[in-house]
Every structure is written in C-alpha cells, then in structure tokens.
Amino acid sequence: MVMSVNRRSLIAGAAALPFLRMPGARAATPGVLTFGLSAPPAAIQPWANNGTAAATIKLMIHRGLVSFDPAGNLRGELAESWTREGDHAWVFKLRDAKFQNGEKVTSADVKWTIEQIAAEKSTAYFRNEMQQIEKVETPDDLTVRFVTKKPLATLPIWMASYHLPICSRNSAKGTFVGAGPFVLKEQERGVSIDLEAFPGYYKKGLPKLKGIRVIAYADENLRVAALQSGDIDLIEYVPWQAMTAISDNPKLKLDAVEGAFMFLVFNGSKPPFNDPRVRRAVGHAIKRDELVKAAFFGRGAALEHLPIADSSAFFNPEFKNGWAYDPAMSKKLLAEAGFASGITCSLLSTAQYGMHKDTAEVVQQHIAAVGINVTLNLPDWATRVAIGNRGQYDMAVMGTAADSNDPDGIAALIDGSLSPSYVRSFGVKTEKITELLAAGRAELDDAKRKAIYRDLEKVAIEEAPLVGLTWRSQGYGMRKGVTGFQNMPGALTFYSGLTFETASVD
Amino acid sequence: MLGFAARRLAASLVLVWVVASLVFLVIHLIPGDPAELLLSQGGVAPDPASVADLRAHLGLDRPLGAQYLTYLNGLLHFDFGTSLQDEHPVAEDIVLRLPRTLELVGVAGLLAVVIGLPLGVMAALRSGQLVDRILSNLAGLALSVPVFVVGTLLVLVLAQKLHWVPAGGFVALSVNPLRHFGLLMMPAGTIALGLAAVVFRVTRGAALEVLERDHVRAAQARGASPAVIIRRHVVRNAATSVITVVGLHLGALLGGTVLVEYVFNWPGLSGYLVLAVEARDYPAVLAIVLVISALFVLLNLIVELLYGVIDPRVRRA
Numbered sequence: 001m002v003m004s005v006n007r008r009s010l011i012a013g014a015a016a017l018p019f020l021r022m023p024g025a026r027a028a029t030p031g032v033l034t035f036g037l038s039a040p041p042a043a044i045q046p047w048a049n050n051g052t053a054a055a056t057i058k059l060m061i062h063r064g065l066v067s068f069d070p071a072g073n074l075r076g077e078l079a080e081s082w083t084r085e086g087d088h089a090w091v092f093k094l095r096d097a098k099f100q101n102g103e104k105v106t107s108a109d110v111k112w113t114i115e116q117i118a119a120e121k122s123t124a125y126f127r128n129e130m131q132q133i134e135k136v137e138t139p140d141d142l143t144v145r146f147v148t149k150k151p152l153a154t155l156p157i158w159m160a161s162y163h164l165p166i167c168s169r170n171s172a173k174g175t176f177v178g179a180g181p182f183v184l185k186e187q188e189r190g191v192s193i194d195l196e197a198f199p200g201y202y203k204k205g206l207p208k209l210k211g212i213r214v215i216a217y218a219d220e221n222l223r224v225a226a227l228q229s230g231d232i233d234l235i236e237y238v239p240w241q242a243m244t245a246i247s248d249n250p251k252l253k254l255d256a257v258e259g260a261f262m263f264l265v266f267n268g269s270k271p272p273f274n275d276p277r278v279r280r281a282v283g284h285a286i287k288r289d290e291l292v293k294a295a296f297f298g299r300g301a302a303l304e305h306l307p308i309a310d311s312s313a314f315f316n317p318e319f320k321n322g323w324a325y326d327p328a329m330s331k332k333l334l335a336e337a338g339f340a341s342g343i344t345c346s347l348l349s350t351a352q353y354g355m356h357k358d359t360a361e362v363v364q365q366h367i368a369a370v371g372i373n374v375t376l377n378l379p380d381w382a383t384r385v386a387i388g389n390r391g392q393y394d395m396a397v398m399g400t401a402a403d404s405n406d407p408d409g410i411a412a413l414i415d416g417s418l419s420p421s422y423v424r425s426f427g428v429k430t431e432k433i434t435e436l437l438a439a440g441r442a443e444l445d446d447a448k449r450k451a452i453y454r455d456l457e458k459v460a461i462e463e464a465p466l467v468g469l470t471w472r473s474q475g476y477g478m479r480k481g482v483t484g485f486q487n488m489p490g491a492l493t494f495y496s497g498l499t500f501e502t503a504s505v506d
Numbered sequence: 507m508l509g510f511a512a513r514r515l516a517a518s519l520v521l522v523w524v525v526a527s528l529v530f531l532v533i534h535l536i537p538g539d540p541a542e543l544l545l546s547q548g549g550v551a552p553d554p555a556s557v558a559d560l561r562a563h564l565g566l567d568r569p570l571g572a573q574y575l576t577y578l579n580g581l582l583h584f585d586f587g588t589s590l591q592d593e594h595p596v597a598e599d600i601v602l603r604l605p606r607t608l609e610l611v612g613v614a615g616l617l618a619v620v621i622g623l624p625l626g627v628m629a630a631l632r633s634g635q636l637v638d639r640i641l642s643n644l645a646g647l648a649l650s651v652p653v654f655v656v657g658t659l660l661v662l663v664l665a666q667k668l669h670w671v672p673a674g675g676f677v678a679l680s681v682n683p684l685r686h687f688g689l690l691m692m693p694a695g696t697i698a699l700g701l702a703a704v705v706f707r708v709t710r711g712a713a714l715e716v717l718e719r720d721h722v723r724a725a726q727a728r729g730a731s732p733a734v735i736i737r738r739h740v741v742r743n744a745a746t747s748v749i750t751v752v753g754l755h756l757g758a759l760l761g762g763t764v765l766v767e768y769v770f771n772w773p774g775l776s777g778y779l780v781l782a783v784e785a786r787d788y789p790a791v792l793a794i795v796l797v798i799s800a801l802f803v804l805l806n807l808i809v810e811l812l813y814g815v816i817d818p819r820v821r822r823a
Contacts, residue, residue, distance in 0.1 A: 040781065042544060042591045042592070042785060043544075043591050043592035044592075045592075048544075048545065049545060049546070049552070050544070120559075121559050121563070122556070122559075123545060123556045123559060123560050123563075124556070125545075125552075127553060127555075127556055128553050188602070188773070189589075189592070189594060189599060190599075190773065190777075190778060190781055191676065191773040215675060215771075216771075217674075217771055218768065218771075218777075218781075219768055219769060219771065221658065221661075222661065222673055222674050222769065222770070222771055225661050225662070225665055225666050225673040225674070226672070226673040226674065226675070226771075228666050228673075229665045229666050229669055229672065229673045230669070231665075231672045231673050231675065352784075379537070380538075380784065381784065382537070382538030382543055382784060382785070382786050383536070383537040383538050385538065385539075385542060385543055385546060386537040386538045386539055386542065387537065389539075389542060419553070419554045420554075421546070421552070422546070423546075
C-alpha cells in the first residue's frame with residue numbers, strides 16, 4: 001500500500017493537532033504521587049525559614065529528633081525517647097536510623113547540627129533559641145544530652161520543628177544529607193521537584209510511595225483545574241471559593257482544618273494606637289461572621305481572643321469572646337481615650353494576596369461605623385513586609401499560623417520586647433506579657449503552665465498587642481485514590497507533609 | 507554600509523547600558539529587602555542579626571555605587587551573578603527559560619500569520635459583504651478580550667470539561683514531543699488569537715489598498731487569474747506591513763507573556779521575572795530585563811539594517 005501525503009492533508013492534520021486528546025501531565029509511573037504546590041520554594045535549606053512550600057519539601061527529605069503524630073501529639077522520630085534530667089537538662093535517646101548517604105545517625109550528627117544552627121553567622125530560624133543551650137553532650141553514639149542555661153519546657157517542641165532537622169555531619173559543603181523518607185532526585189528551580197523513596201528509611205514498610213513529583217502551580221485556579229482534570233493527585237492551599245466544588249466532586253475529597261488565622265497589628269509607637277483602649281475599640285468594632293463570609297466564603301470561624309484553638313489544653317473559655325462585636329463598647333473606649341470625634345488613619349495590607357486585601361476591605365467598612373476612618377495601603381508583599389518591619393503604618397492586616405499548638409507558638413506575635421517585625425505590633429511593649437511568656441517557657445509543671453497562660457491571655461485581652469479576626473480554613477484537595485495523607489490539626493496544618501510517608505496512590 | 511552598521515551597533519550598546527543602569531537604580535529604589543524577605547516567609551519574624559548577616563553575605567550591605575560597579579564589571583565578563591535566594595547562577599536559569607518564551611512567542615506569531623493573513627485577504631476580496639463583516643467583527647472581539655479571560659476559558663472548556671488537554675504545565679520536547687506540543691498549543695493559541703486579529707486587520711487594509719492600484723486593475727483587465735493577482739500582488743504587498751507589525755508585537759511579547767505563562771504554568775522567562783521581582787532577587791531581575799531589552803534592541807537593529815539594505819537613502823540619514 002502506498003501512502004501519499006499531500007499539502008492539504010498535512011495542513012488538515014496540523015490543524016487537528018490541538019484537538020487530539022493529549023495525555024495529562026500526571027506521571028504515568030505507578031506509585032508516584034503528583035503534588036501541586038502553591039508556590040515554588042525559594043530555596044530548600046534545612047534550617048532556614050524559606051516558607052511553608054519549602055517546609056513541605058523539607059518534611060519529605062528530612063527528619064528531626066521529634067515530630068508530631070497525625071493527632072498533633074509529639075512523637076519520637078530519630079529519637080525514640082526523651083526525658084528531663086533535673087531542671088537544666090534534656091536527654092534524647094536515638095534509635096537505629098540511617099541518613100540517605102547510608103551512614104548511621106549518631107549523637108555526633110545531632111551535636112554538629114545544633115552547632116551549625118547556633119553558629120555566629122548562621123541564618124537558621126532557631127539560632128536565637130539554640131543560644132539557650134549551654135552545651136550538647138554525647139555520652140555515647142545514641143545518647144544526646146542538652147544542658148540548658150535555664151529550665152526549658154519547650155525544647156522537645158522546638159526539636160519537632162521543620163526548621164530543626166538533623167543532618168549528617170559528613171554532608172558535602174553546601175549540601176545537607178537528611179534521614180527522611182524521600183530523596184531529592186532532581187529539581188528545576190521554580191518549576192518542579194522529583195523525589196524518590198529512600199529504601200533505608202528507618203520506619204519499616206515506609207514510605208509507601210515510590211516517589212513524589214512536585215509541581216508548582218502559582219495560579220490557584222489552575223491548581224484546582226489541574227486536580228479536577230486529573231493531571232495531578234493532590235493540591236495544597238485549596239482556594240476557599242473552590243472548596244465546595246472539590247468536596248462535591250465524586251472523584252475528589254477535601255481535607256480542611258482551621259489552622260491559620262488573620263489578625264490586626266498596630267503601630268504603638270505613636271497615637272492613637274499607643275493607647276490599648278483604642279486597639280480594643282477596633283477589636284469590638286468588627287463583625288467576624290461577616291468577615292468569614294466575605295473574605296473566606298464562610299470557610300473559617302470568628303477569632304475574638306488570642307489565637308489558641310479551642311481544642312488546645314490551654315484554651316481559656318472565659319476569654320472566648322474577649323474582643324466580641326460590641327459597637328457601643330467600641331465607641332465608649334474611643335471616648336475614654338479622647339477620640340470621641342473619631343480617628344483618621346491608614347490600614348496596611350497587600351493587594352498581592354486576596355485574603356489580605358479582602359480582609360482589609362471588610363475591616364475598613366466595619367470600623368468606619370464606629371468613627372475610625374482608614375485609608376487602605378495595598379502595596380505588593382515585599383513592600384508590605386518592609387513597611388511593617390520599619391513601623392511605617394498605623395494598623396495592618398496579618399495572617400499566619402502559630403509555630404506549634406503550644407501557646408508558646410504565638411510568642412513571636414505578642415512579645416513586644418522582641419526586635420521590630422511586620423508579624424507583630426510595632427512598639428507595643430507590655431512587660432507583663434514578656435514575663436509571663438518567659439515563665440511559661442521555664443515552667444515544667446503542666447497545671448502551672450496552664451495557669452500562666454490563662455493570666456497571659458487576661459492581660460492580652462486588655463492590652464490588645466494584636467486583635468484576632470478569623471480562623472481560616474486551610475485545605476488539601478486530592479483524588480479519592482490518595483490515601484494515608486492527612487491534614488494535620490490546628491497550627492500544625494503546615495506539618496501535613498509529615499504524612500507523605502504513609503501516603504499511597506492507586 | 508559598514509560605517510552605518512557600526513554607528514547603529516554602538517547606539518544599541520549604549521541603549522543596553524542605559525537600560526541596565528536604569529533598572530539597577532529602580533529595583534534598588536523600590537522598598538523591599540531581599541534578605542529580610544528570604545528569612546521572613548510564611549509570616550514569621552526573622553532575627554535582625556540573621557538578616558544583617560545574610561545581607562553581608564550577599565554583599566547587600568555595600569554602598570550602592572560599589573554594587574553598581576561590581577554589576578557592570580560582571581556584565582563586561584558576561585557574568586549575571588547568582589540568585590540571592592539560593593545562590594544558583596542566574597545565567598543557567600535564563601538559558602533554560604528563554605528558549606521556552608521564544609518558542610511560545612514564535613509559535614504564537616506563526617499561528618497568527620497562518621490564520622490572520624488568508625482571512626485578511628479573503629475579507630478584502632469580499633469587502634463590504636457578509637463574510638467581511640463577520641470576520642471584521644470577530645477580529646474586533648478577539649482584540650478586546652484580555653488574554654487571561656481567553657486562557658481561563660480555554661482551561662475551563664478544553665481541560666476541565668472536555669479533558670482534551672492537560673490544564674497547563676510544561677514537558678520538555680526531548681522527554682515527550684507530543685505532550686510538549688499539546689501543552690504548548692493552549693498558551694500559544696491564546697496569544698495568537700489577539701495577534702491574528704491584528705494581522706487580519708493589517709492584511710485587509712493593505713490588500714484593499716493594493717486592489718485599488720492601477721497595476722492590479724491592469725492585470726485584472728489583462729485577464730490574469732484571481733489566484734495570480736492574490737499571490738503576486740496582494741499578498742506580496744501586504745506581507746511587508748504584516749512582517750513589520752508582527753515583528754513589533756513579537757518584540758513586545760518577549761517580556762509581555764507574563765499573564766499567559768502564569769495562567770498556563772508555562773515556565774518561561776516572564777514568569778521567572780515575576781518571581782524574581784516578588785523576591786527582590788536583584789541579580790535575576792537585572793539579568794532578565796537586560797536579556798529581554800538586548801533582544802528587543804537586536805530586533806530593532808536587524809530591522810534598521812534591513813531597511814538600510816533595501817533603501818540606500820536610510821544609510822545616509
């Protein structure tokens with residue numbers, strides 16, 4: 001048979017090309033999960049804070065001494081147990097585990113890791129905290145003894161942070177060999193990352209997946225479209241407007257928790273927000289339910305107290321409605337502070353992220369009703385961070401998750417004695433809060449700690465170093481064929497990457 | 507001719523230097539500190555000592571003049587520096603991403619000509635008739651719909667509803683050619699739609715003008731076939747205008763495919779530029795803008811030199 005190709009059929013064939021059904025971007029390899037990340041990680045450095053996208057990748061590659069189980073409780077990782085020795089020491093017993101270069105994880109590696117983090121020129125997130133460790137002792141290969149300068153109740157929680165993984169001391173310069181379930185195989189910066197299972201992972205039978213292909217989808221709509229069209233298996237940061245569509249889709253499932261939260265910070269270095277009564281007046285002027293509906297499509301909850309979840313042992317029901325909507329109270333507080341005729345000021349947020357912009361717009365409307373008229377300042381995120389750090393604002397919208405479910409996890413947001421930062425109010429210093437935070441960190445008795453944080457919240461409601469707005473739902477969307485992956489509870493939602501080790505895909 | 511070329515080349519180099527210097531100044535003037543940003547992602551407070559150390563490590567604590575001289579010195583040695591985010595050489599990323607943007611823009615240009623040129627000629631030949639009116643209105647519509655609307659609609663219909671194509675992304679040609687072109691068609695088609703409307707209008711206008719000329723009427727009177735008239739006279743004359751317009755648009759598209767690259771997750775140079783600006787990654791921003799402007803200047807230089815070849819009077823101007 002002779003086949004002839006003429007010009008017309010060639011053109012017709014070429015014209016039909018776009019309409020041929022193309023195979024999806026989904027990896028064809030069985031056992032490999034394709035994960036749609038919300039942003040390309042800026043860099044993947046084990047001890048620096050490069051954002052939650054990088055943290056998720058770190059949780060695939062690395063493990064620390066301790067981590068969290070799916071219920072949010074501390075569990076051993078490279079350490080199989082830990083105990084307190086007197087008031088100034090913690091002892092961690094290591095298990096038999098291997099790094100991805102085949103070497104055994106030893107106490108020397110732990111000591112080396114802590115030394116790198118605490119080093120003078122280190123840019124590690126926990127550099128300051130590690131200064132509180134006087135010395136790291138290694139009595140044998142599998143025992144590490146941390147001697148602290150003062151009692152330190154929060155040390156095991158710090159050790160569970162994704163910014164504190166243990167790396168091999170024999171890592172080549174500029175590389176950091178981890179002991180996690182997946183090995184970084186290949187990456188194209190800003191585009192995709194390929195990881196494969198580490199066969200020597202210390203948990204028998206894990207990871208279940210053969211590998212993970214991570215693709216960054218910065219556009220949230222495309223991320224959802226890619227999941228709905230079957231290109232990928234799992235996505236993070238499900239946009240709130242798409243949550244119903246995903247949970248209603250018979251092929252998909254949604255796993256959402258109220259983990260992160262939105263709040264307001266203030267410039268306390270000048271009037272009017274140097275007066276706590278004015279800060280509280282703002283808190284009492286906002287209708288949170290409307291805010292949740294307008295900014296988060298109803299996917300969240302009111303936050304009228306410090307961001308300590310009601311599931312936490314440290315939740316104080318008596319302060320649950322500490323900054324509840326009460327316009328009469330708001331006006332009364334303004335009058336007491338000498339602003340009965342109202343206030344005109346600016347509200348800083350960013351146009352780069354919808355949730356920040358929408359929140360600012362709703363807050364602007366609500367507080368106008370009690371006489372606080374704000375002009376919105378909505379620069380890009382980088383500018384917003386710079387302005388925030390320098391205190392060039394009156395009031396600002398902020399959103400984040402706590403470092404952990406422990407109340408010390410919000411210390412960075414309310415401790416005014418710390419250096420100026422866009423995440424906390426500028427120049428709002430309350431000595432009592434700083435003292436209580438330090439006391440909570442040093443107290444080793446649970447009941448006494450609970451009492452300390454109750455006192456702290458009482459002071460915070462009065463002083464309003466921040467004003468809570470809403471909890472916001474943080475969701476993962478996935479195909480029904482994905483099992484074993486779980487959204488971690490509360491503030492630990494960004495630790496969900498830990499559960500990739502138990503995830504499987506059909 | 508050589509003198510003319512040398513003068514133009516020198517002017518182009520000066521232009522590139524001016525662009526490089528302006529961008530350097532502007533990016534350093536806008537607020538935002540790369541070290542601070544890098545250490546405060548995810549809504550956490552960085553330690554000021556760490557920020558200061560990182561600034562020193564990255565050389566950002568040096569006076570701006572000194573940084574500028576280092577930058578120019580690097581350029582003279584074709585060294586674009588390393589990313590402030592992870593110290594990866596910027597040149598490697600550009601080499602990887604530039605061809606993707608060029609491919610996207612090139613295929614879009616080709617599609618636009620293949621669609622717009624014949625339709626423009628057809629509309630001119632049936633000027634005032636129903637076909638002309640329909641095509642002209644469609645062109646008006648295509649020109650007025652923003653690319654992100656077209657792109658989003660294509661994703662919704664072709665990927666989400668019909669499941670004909672993946673929703674977006676990129677697969678290298680060497681890995682899977684069929685999938686590569688499948689992923690290319692939606693973003694290229696989105697850009698091509700507006701560009702085809704421009705080509706259509708330019709072609710139609712030029713063709714109408716040519717059809718009125720005496721030599722075309724004479725050819726018609728001589729009994730030349732319509733196909734010959736279209737090929738020899740209409741298309742040939744319209745082609746000059748089309749090439750000029752497409753050339754100009756393609757130049758502008760080199761840095762202007764941001765929205766399309768974003769909507770379709772096409773990892774080209776424009777998307778990289780946006781990420782770099784967001785992170786205040788100075789070396790990356792400077793290098794990308796410089797490459798884009800150098801390409802733009804190069805395109806213009808080629809056009810000017812071609813004019814010089816075609817019309818000797820330009821050389822003496």
